[in-house]
Amino acid sequence: MPSIAQARGHRYPVRMAHLGLGNFHRAHQAWYTQHANALGMDADGWGIAAFTGRSPRAAEALSAQDCVYTLVTRAADGDSAEIADAISRAHDGAGAEWEHTIADPSVAVLTVTITERGYEPAQQQTESAGARIVRGLRARARASAGDIALVSCDNLRGNGEALRLAVLREVDDGRLARWIGEHVAFVSTMVDRITPATTDADRAATRELIGHDDAVPVVTEPFSEWVVCGEFPAGRPAWHSVGVRFVDDVEPYEQRKLWLLNAGHTLLAATGMPRGHETVAEAFADPECRGLLEELWAEARVLLPFDATETDAALAALRTRFANPRIAHRLLQIDDGGLQKLRQRQVAIITRRLDAGSEPGRASLATVEAWGRAHGLDLAEALDVLQPGLARRVYLR
Template sequence: MISPPRSVRHPVRVAHLGLGAFHRAHQAWYTQLAGDGSGIAAFTGRSAEAARVLAAQDAVYTLVERGAEGDSATLMEVLSEVHDGADTEAWRRVLADPEVGVLTLTVTEAGYRPGSSAPARVLDGLLARHAAGAGGIAVVSCDNLPDNGRVLRDAVLALADPGSDIEAWIRSEVSFVSSMVDRITPATTDADREAVRRLTGWDDAAPVVTEPFAEWVLAGSFPAGRPAWDAAGARFVDDIAPYERRKLWLLNAGHSLLAYHGLAAGHVTVAQAVADPALAEELEELWSEQRTELPFDTATVNEALAALRSRFGNARIEHRLAQIATDGSQKLGPRILDPLRSRLGSGRDPGRSQLGVLAAWAEHLAGPDVRDAGAAELVERLRDATTARERAGAVLSALAPDLTDLTDPLAERIAARQQGALA
C-alpha cells in the first residue's frame, strides 16, 4: 500500500531551505516532537527532486530510528508544504507571512561560500517580508560551521545595499541564530526503502533512516516566537562556541579521519573503518590531540567519546565514507585546522594524527573520485607536485597559509602514506 493519508496539516510557522534527509531527521523531527502544532514549509536547495518525490505522497514520510538492536518507525506529518527551491513566488509568499516566525537552513558548509546562492535567497525572502510589513524573524543556521549564524548574517548583509532601508531593517529586526546540530543521517538507499515497506507496510519513496541519538543547541533570540523545541530536548544557551567545538573537533573531525584513511584502505562505511584496528588507533590519537583544546572537564569529554565510539560502531547505520569525504576544502578548516591552531597557541606540538588527516586528504585529492569544487586548483597543484614536501606546501598554502611552518612535519606524514603506512 502507499503511505497512509495525512491525518493533519499544521499551519506553517517555520520555513526551511535545504530539503534533505538531515533536515527531515533533525529540525523536522524536533518540530513534530515539540507537539505545539507548528508546520514547516520546506524548499529544496540545489535539486528539486526531493520536493517532487515528497509532494507525490502529500509530504508525509517515514522516519526510521535505526539502533544496534532494531528499527522503530515514526510517521512524519510536520511538513505542511514542500517546494522546489526555484519557486520564488512560493518562497516570497511563505517568508512574507507574519505567522512564520523562523527560517531554518541546512545548506552544508559549501552553501556559505562567496558566490553561493543561499545568502541571496535568504535576502530575497527578507525583502519580501520587509515589503509586506510582516515583522521580524529568526534565521537559524543548522550547518557544521562555527558561529554559523554570524557567518550567514555577514553574508546576507554583504548583499544588501549599504545604507538602504532593508539593511537597517535586517540589522534591527532579524535575528541570526547560531546552532550546533548532531544526528548521523546517511543517504537513503533502495534497501532502506524496502526495509520501510517490510516494517510499516507502506510504499514510501522518501523515508529517512537515522540513528537514535540527536542533539540541538541554539544561541540567539526569536523575535517572532518559535516552536517548543526545548520540550523536544533542544537546549538554548548564551554561548554556543564550546558545544560547536565539541561536535566539530570530536565527531566531525573523527568522521573526516575515517573517511580519508578509510577510503584509502578500501572501507565503505564509518562502521567498517572504525572496526579496522589501525584506523581505530589513529582515531583515538586524534581525539587525544583535540580534547586538550576543549573547555570541558575530563568526565564530560569521556562521556562524549564513549557515545561516539558506540555511534560510530553501529554497523546498522551505513554512513558512507564517500558522502563524508565531499568538500573537504570547506570542512577541514573548522574540524582539523582550528584545533591544530589552538594546540600551537597553547604551546603544544602539532598533532601527529591531525597532520595525518591532511596527508590522507592530499592523497584523496589525487584519486579518481574527488567531489570538492573548492579544491579544483589544489588538485592540479598536487598532480604537478613531484615530492612530499611540494604536496605539503600546496595543501598548507591552499588551506592554511598561516601554518606553512608545518610543511616539513606534514611532508613526513605524506611520505609515510606514500609508503603505505599510517605512522
C-alpha cells in the same frame, strides 16, 4: 500496498520555513518540531513550509505523498519507525512560493541547512543561498510582516554570524539593510544526527516496518543533539521540552562536535578510503584507523572547555555511534567538500595546539597528509593549501 500519504492526520498551520530540504532536516529540525507539536503545549502547533536549495526533486517527491514520510531509527539491534508530518508543504526554493511564505506574518522562524558551501558567494549565474534569503526578506519587509528568526543549522563555527554575513553580502539597499538589522534575529546552533542517504533497501525495509509504500523515508541513528543560542522575537516551537538545549554561548559545543565527531569522520574518510573501506563503521573497525582516531581525540580533547567526565561521556557516545554497523555512513559522502571541512576541523586543531605551545598532533597531520596524497600533494603542500604559512609553523616550531 497503500501509500503513506493516507497516514496524514492533522495538518499544522505553516509557522516555520526551511531552506535546504533534505534528509538531515527531516531527521532533525522537523523531527524535533514534530515531537514538540505532539506535546500539545501550543494548541495550533507548528507546520513547516520546506524549500529545496538547488534541485526541486526532493520537494516533488515529498509533495507526491502529501509531505508525510517515515523516520526510521536504525540502532545496532534493530529498526523502529514513526510517521512524520511536521512538514505541511514542500516547494522548489527557486519558485515564487518562497517569497510568499517568507512574507507571511504567521511565519516566525526560518531554519537553513545549506552546507558549508552555501555560505559562499554564488558561482556564475546561480542564485546564492544568501541572495535567496534576501529575496524573501525583501518581500517580508514590503509586507510589513514583522520580526523573524533565521536559524543556521550547518556545521560551521558561529554559523548564525556566518549566515548574517552571507545575507548582508547580498543586500544593496540601505533601507532593507536597516530593516534586517531591526527585525531579523540570526541564531547560532550546534546540530548532530548522522543521516545517511536513503537506498532502495531502506525503502524496502520501511515497507516491511509500516505496511505502506514510502518513496522518501529517512533513516537515521538513535542519537540526536541540538544546542541553540539566540533570540526568537516572534516565537518558536516548544523545542526546549523535547531535548533542545538553549545556551548563552554555543561555541564550546560547536568545538566539541567539530573536533571530536566531524574531525573523526574526516580522519576515517581520509585514511579509510585508501584502505578500501566504504563506511564509518568499517573504518572504525580497522585497528590502524581506530588507533589514529583515538590519537586525534586525545589531541583535541585538551582544547575543549569541558571537564573530563563530560568529555568522556561524549567520546563514549561517539564510539557507540561509529561502531553501529547498520548506519551506512559513506566515507565518500563525508569526503565531499574536504577542503572546507579540513579547515574547520583538523587545521583548527593543529593551529590551536600550536598557539598553546604544543606539538601539532600526529593524527591531525596524518589526516592532512592522507588528504594531500589523494590530491597529489605532499604534507607541506597540503598544509599550505589549507592555510598559507601553516607548513612553516609546523616544521619550524
